[in-house]
Amino acid sequence: MVKTAELQKKAQLHGVNFYYGSFKALEDINLDIEPNQVTALIGPSGCGKSTVLRLMNRMHEVMGKTRVEGSVLLDGKDIYAADVDVVELRSRVGEIFQKPNPFPKSIYDNVAYGPRIQGRRSNDELDGIVEKALRQAALWKEVKNKLKHSALELSGGQQQRLCIARTLAVEPEVILMDEPCSALDPVATQQIEDTMDRLKENYTIVIVTHNMQQAARVSQFTGFMLITETGEPGRLVEYGPTSKIFTMPDRKETENYITGRFG
Amino acid sequence: MTRQSFHEGLKQLNEEILREASLVVEAVDLSTQALLKSDRSLANSVIAGDDDINELTLRIEGNCLALQAQQQPVARDLRLLHTCLLVSLHLERVGDLAVNIAKIAKRLERTEAAEPYLELLGKMSAQALEVLRQGIKAFADRDARLANSLVEIDEPIDEMYKEILTRLLHPKGELEAVESTEWATHIALASRYIERIADQVVDMGARIDFLVTGKLDGRYFDNEPDKRFGE
Numbered sequence: 001m002v003k004t005a006e007l008q009k010k011a012q013l014h015g016v017n018f019y020y021g022s023f024k025a026l027e028d029i030n031l032d033i034e035p036n037q038v039t040a041l042i043g044p045s046g047c048g049k050s051t052v053l054r055l056m057n058r059m060h061e062v063m064g065k066t067r068v069e070g071s072v073l074l075d076g077k078d079i080y081a082a083d084v085d086v087v088e089l090r091s092r093v094g095e096i097f098q099k100p101n102p103f104p105k106s107i108y109d110n111v112a113y114g115p116r117i118q119g120r121r122s123n124d125e126l127d128g129i130v131e132k133a134l135r136q137a138a139l140w141k142e143v144k145n146k147l148k149h150s151a152l153e154l155s156g157g158q159q160q161r162l163c164i165a166r167t168l169a170v171e172p173e174v175i176l177m178d179e180p181c182s183a184l185d186p187v188a189t190q191q192i193e194d195t196m197d198r199l200k201e202n203y204t205i206v207i208v209t210h211n212m213q214q215a216a217r218v219s220q221f222t223g224f225m226l227i228t229e230t231g232e233p234g235r236l237v238e239y240g241p242t243s244k245i246f247t248m249p250d251r252k253e254t255e256n257y258i259t260g261r262f263g
Numbered sequence: 264m265t266r267q268s269f270h271e272g273l274k275q276l277n278e279e280i281l282r283e284a285s286l287v288v289e290a291v292d293l294s295t296q297a298l299l300k301s302d303r304s305l306a307n308s309v310i311a312g313d314d315d316i317n318e319l320t321l322r323i324e325g326n327c328l329a330l331q332a333q334q335q336p337v338a339r340d341l342r343l344l345h346t347c348l349l350v351s352l353h354l355e356r357v358g359d360l361a362v363n364i365a366k367i368a369k370r371l372e373r374t375e376a377a378e379p380y381l382e383l384l385g386k387m388s389a390q391a392l393e394v395l396r397q398g399i400k401a402f403a404d405r406d407a408r409l410a411n412s413l414v415e416i417d418e419p420i421d422e423m424y425k426e427i428l429t430r431l432l433h434p435k436g437e438l439e440a441v442e443s444t445e446w447a448t449h450i451a452l453a454s455r456y457i458e459r460i461a462d463q464v465v466d467m468g469a470r471i472d473f474l475v476t477g478k479l480d481g482r483y484f485d486n487e488p489d490k491r492f493g494e
Contacts, residue, residue: 213335247337260266
């Protein structure tokens, strides 16, 4: 039986521990992801931010021997339950990576790739899906006259928006973004941030970023993660509304990190 | 600018506020002394000294802007910059009020009738100086409790202010008879300026509370003397 309050959360991590082999990478992570909001995870390198992200679409399972304890829920349902289809899960929870990674295909074929796999083959339908996704990713105007050109001809910022369009084309509910702007210049970064802001009307976004100002700009909720020492597991130190985290964090560790008083 | 020099910049800003505060304390102290002693040269030195306060206020504002633009401060750094800007402006206004008092000191006619009023003004200004000193201490020590208690230290000032206005409007006897409209206006204004000084510091206290607690609090905004008077 799922409680009503839990249904309102898009995703939830309850008491999650995570192991790479025998190494405990995360300890007791409790996190509620609000629907139609941008949630940012910040913290120093190696604190487990990206691992938390991967847990949410089971992407860590492609990395070999890993183990999850606790529960990860999507719309109140355990995504690690035996009856969950991982392929379907990943179409519901899409991911954008640090470096734009378009396929060496045309712009059109990149966006149509997912829908085709889902068995949507009519040209009219695919045309509509491709245009809609490119519009949502704020790339349509720039590429509408060269859809058959190679995606590799695009600039880095355009490639990243193409990857967003490729993810949107399979109509996910949650979009995970792992440092989506770290390889981009300020103008391209701003375009991605503007895109995120619009996307949150229809999608739930979780972003990992090293750029605290970016977290402050784009997110409504922020989680701060930390490892106390090398070899220790990452923990979620503080989680709350972004405006509160960046004006009056509760925890000293958060304050020290975001104001640059660490190390 | 590196993060380390940013934190140096914040320290420097804090020191500039305390420097401004000490100039303002001196201005209030000297202006009220000038009023009570009818000392024109003291009054002139307060008026001349206001330029230094204004210059320092402008420098603080410029430094706050530069640090915000270059460092995107957050959390306690952000609250400190925000608070410094507002505290500095409150202090600058207190300095202006001291100048107003100094100007009255130069014009006020010393008569026998003025004495009971000057005695009250003396008590008021001593109390206002106490509010100011405690306000500055609250900032220096980041003491939210002290900052919030300023409103209580301010209460006797409001009472004395009311008393002065009431006595001016309804003189009790021959000695307190109001001699001229100009004279009465000067006394009324002087008491008003002292009362405003304390109110500025009470409002400053709300800013210091924010610095410490991060809570924005509008309860002092309603605490206008005009509303308190005429009850």
